[in-house]
Amino acid sequence: MRVLIVGGAGYIGSHVCKALAARGDEPVVFDNLSRGHDHAVQWGPLVRGDIRNAEELDAAFEAHQPAAVMHFAANIEVGEGQKEPLAFWDNNVAGVVSLLQAMKRAGCSSLVFSSTCATYGTPQSLPLTEDEPQTPINVYGRTKLAVEQLLADVSSAEDLRYAALRYFNASGASPDGEIGEEHDPETHLIPNALKAAAGLGGPMKLFGTDYDTADGTCERDFIHVMDLAAAHLAALDRLLSGAGSFQCNVGTGTGYSVKAVLDTVERVTGLPVPHDIHGRREGDPPRLYADVTRSRQLLDFQPQYSDLETIIRDAWNFHRIAWGVEAVKTG
Numbered sequence: 324m325r326v327l328i329v330g331g332a333g334y335i336g337s338h339v340c341k342a343l344a345a346r347g348d349e350p351v352v353f354d355n356l357s358r359g360h361d362h363a364v365q366w367g368p369l370v371r372g373d374i375r376n377a378e379e380l381d382a383a384f385e386a387h388q389p390a391a392v393m394h395f396a397a398n399i400e401v402g403e404g405q406k407e408p409l410a411f412w413d414n415n416v417a418g419v420v421s422l423l424q425a426m427k428r429a430g431c432s433s434l435v436f437s438s439t440c441a442t443y444g445t446p447q448s449l450p451l452t453e454d455e456p457q458t459p460i461n462v463y464g465r466t467k468l469a470v471e472q473l474l475a476d477v478s479s480a481e482d483l484r485y486a487a488l489r490y491f492n493a494s495g496a497s498p499d500g501e502i503g504e505e506h507d508p509e510t511h512l513i514p515n516a517l518k519a520a521a522g523l524g525g526p527m528k529l530f531g532t533d534y535d536t537a538d539g540t541c542e543r544d545f546i547h548v549m550d551l552a553a554a555h556l557a558a559l560d561r562l563l564s565g566a567g568s569f570q571c572n573v574g575t576g577t578g579y580s581v582k583a584v585l586d587t588v589e590r591v592t593g594l595p596v597p598h599d600i601h602g603r604r605e606g607d608p609p610r611l612y613a614d615v616t617r618s619r620q621l622l623d624f625q626p627q628y629s630d631l632e633t634i635i636r637d638a639w640n641f642h643r644i645a646w647g648v649e650a651v652k653t654g
């Protein structure tokens with residue numbers, strides 16, 4: 324089966340391409356390479372194009388005739404969204420309008436969409452179920468919620484079935500070190516802790532040590548990118564088997580603290596993590612972790628790689644090669 328992977332040159336999309344190819348499917352990447360990397364496109368063709376360009380999309384659908392679309396392309400850096408809301412609404416929302424129009428012209432009606440736990444905002448109760456009110460607290464989260472609403476509207480009137488997967492914290496890398504997380508700027512905790520441990524770029528910033536959590540630092544639900552990829556394949560299969568549209572958390576149901584992450588990075592790398600302690604960052608909830616009932620029910624989803632040690636070992640395995648770091652100890 325051929326699948327159009329929009330944003331497939333990026334972190335999560337490239338791992339999904341690898342997982343699709345491993346089971347015999349054909350990923351075709353559509354990406355403008357604004358943030359992704361052509362070296363991450365290894366399991367099928369790369370079509371260079373922008374989702375806001377109808378002609379480029381039409382040409383890709385015409386040439387490759389995909390059975391379904393997985394949509395990863397977006398502006399993802401929360402702080403950037405606060406400074407450049409127009410760019411975020413243009414790419415993250417207008418871009419999806421353009422993609423849906425192209426899917427309609429091509430007669431392609433199945434879509435897996437990258438949503439996020441950021442659509443919930445500050446949780447009123449934990450673990451976070453899909454029924455939690457969606458009240459995002461930043462531009463990024465609002466654009467993702469807007470797309471969920473757009474998809475609901477379009478699917479109720481037109482021939483579209485979709486899965487909106489609300490990821491928690493994507494992390495880790497392909498265990499063979501072939502691909503991994505290469506954001507620029509990198510704002511995610513684990514790569515930044517590894518970078519600090521490797522002595523690259525100075526101490527990392529630790530925001531807030533006085534939260535009402537076991538060790539005072541924030542707790543997050545880290546999902547290994549291999550597990551995330553497996554959830555995408557299950558969501559795709561569910562849609563193509565004729566099931567209706569659905570929204571679903573993809574997390575583990577367990578929160579790990581920032582301090583637990585730093586301790587594990589030190590253990591896995593054998594290196595200290597230099598860090599400076601700062602005050603709380605505005606908009607950071609103390610705890611976020613998923614209720615995983617629906618992902619178990621709908622996707623038969625059971626994470627295989629998402630214990631913190633494996634996540635950090637795989638991320639380090641990728642980064643130390645990418646950064647040319649001699650490992651003191653590889654865990």
Ligand SMILES: NC(=O)c1ccc[n+]([C@@H]2O[C@H](COP(=O)([O-])OP(=O)(O)OC[C@H]3O[C@@H](n4cnc5c(N)ncnc54)[C@H](O)[C@@H]3O)[C@@H](O)[C@H]2O)c1
Nearest residue numbers: 330332333334335354355357358359373374396397437493
């Ligand atoms: N990384 C996480 O922890 C996380 C968590 C929740 C949700 N998500 C969502 O998952 C998706 C993928 O995240 P990622 O970490 O892989 O991001 P990424 O930046 O690594 O990948 C995004 C890809 O989309 C491409 N792209 C961006 N705009 C485009 C456009 N207009 N046309 C064509 N291609 C375009 C980029 O070049 C890049 O290759 C995003 O939608 C993000 O919001 C990510």
